[in-house]
Amino acid sequence: MFRTVLIANRGEIAYRVARTARELGMRVVAVYSTEDANSAVVRYADDAVRIGPGPARKSYLNMAAIIEAARRTGAEAIHPGYGFLSENADFAEVCGANGITFVGPPPKVIGLLGDKTSARALMSDAGLPMLPGSIDPLDNVAQAQKVADEVGYPVIVKAAAGGGGRGMQVATERGEFAHKYHEARSAAQLLFGDGRVYVERYLAPSATPYTWGSGTARSSAGTRSWSRRPPRRVCRTGSSSGWARPRSTARWPPGTWAPVPSSSSSTPTATSPSWRSTAASRWSTR
DSSP states (O other): OOSEEEEOOOHHHHHHHHHHHHHTTOEEEEEEEGGGTTOHHHHHSSEEEEEESSSGGGTTTOHHHHHHHHHHHTOSEEEOOSSTTTTOHHHHHHHHHTTOEESSSOHHHIIIIISHHHHHHHHHHTTOOOOSBOSSOOOSHHHHHHHHHHHOSSEEEEESSOOTTOSOEEEOSGGGHHHHHHHHHHHHHHHHSOOOEEEEEOOOOOEEEEEEEETTEEEEEEEEEEESSOOHHHHSOSBTTBSOOOSOOSSSOTTOOOOOOOTTOSSOOSSSHHHHHHHHHHOOOO
């Protein structure tokens, strides 16, 4: 068992890892960007190190800064959470070279499966069934457009690197494909430091009803339909500094709320009864 673990992530992801690590008796080190200085995980951790400014490429994707933070704090292991550097084989190798355990698959496995295009190539060679689409990354919009036309719409443009469902764009018709392609490439470069993308057939998720509330008391929304699970916005922090009301009402109409912790709890958690009851009583129709 490790004595100290550094969590190379942010928000709800980092907070959940931190809670589990502490329950296992480990000392927790958080890393944070300038914008996340007052986040819940920073307050909860035993130690915290600033690794850069707000943009992810200068902080949560900054391998050198994260390794240096681990060495300074005596962390024996780095837990990457998901997204960011969690599927970066180079980062896993750098951790090993510095005598730090990467909590995840070995670099070779990440290299094969962490990169989605490599994973598709591996499955194709093994004769496994796959959604129609490209095997190799598509370096220009004309090449990608040709694949999309052959596959048939709707299609989804996905980042080859990274994870967490980020860096993806759905094009429902030919006329919007070029815009979606460029958006996906820009997002992939910003989020993962790797602008490679590929195209595959998009399967629209089926709607599953979810009822929110406790006992006979339900939220004002009653029963709603979401694809597979509630929106991630419900499960994550409303702002970069903790659980709070959204800063903008562009996607959340007036009167709607993000989860807000009970005033009796100094540290918000997504599993405490007070959090559940508060959230259930304040959600309304999007």
